[in-house]
Amino acid sequence: MASLVQEKCFNHRTREAVARCPRCGRFFCRECVTEHDGQVVCAVCLRLMVPGGERRRARRRAGRLAAAGALGVVVAWLSFHAVGRLLMLLPESFHEGTLWHSASEVNSEQ
Ligand SMILES: [Zn+2]
Numbered sequence: 001m002a003s004l005v006q007e008k009c010f011n012h013r014t015r016e017a018v019a020r021c022p023r024c025g026r027f028f029c030r031e032c033v034t035e036h037d038g039q040v041v042c043a044v045c046l047r048l049m050v051p052g053g054e055r056r057r058a059r060r061r062a063g064r065l066a067a068a069g070a071l072g073v074v075v076a077w078l079s080f081h082a083v084g085r086l087l088m089l090l091p092e093s094f095h096e097g098t099l100w101h102s103a104s105e106v107n108s109e110q
């Protein structure tokens with residue numbers, strides 16, 4: 001363990017290594033290692049252990065975002081549609097006496 005103290009991080013030459021990657025045997029600082037399946041491995045080995053894992057996760061996240069966006073559009077459309085239907089169902093008398101109506105009447109009288 002004495003050698004570990006003298007070792008520097010493979011990525012950060014100025015930092016002291018706290019762990020040794022069991023896969024590549026290089027020394028890394030705390031920031032450069034991740035725990036995966038009970039093993040402390042470096043970022044490079046983690047990427048090799050999970051091929052395309054990050055990319056797949058990103059794509060899944062993007063898909064979820066797109067789905068949420070589409071759902072939002074559908075919900076917005078449905079609510080606008082419902083409001084439109086509601087306005088159509090309202091009796092004619094409701095629209096009488098509105099500013100728009102009286103304004104057009106004034107114009108036609110002139
Ligand atoms: Zn490694």
Ligand SMILES: [Zn+2]
Binds near residue numbers: 029
């Ligand atoms: Zn480091």
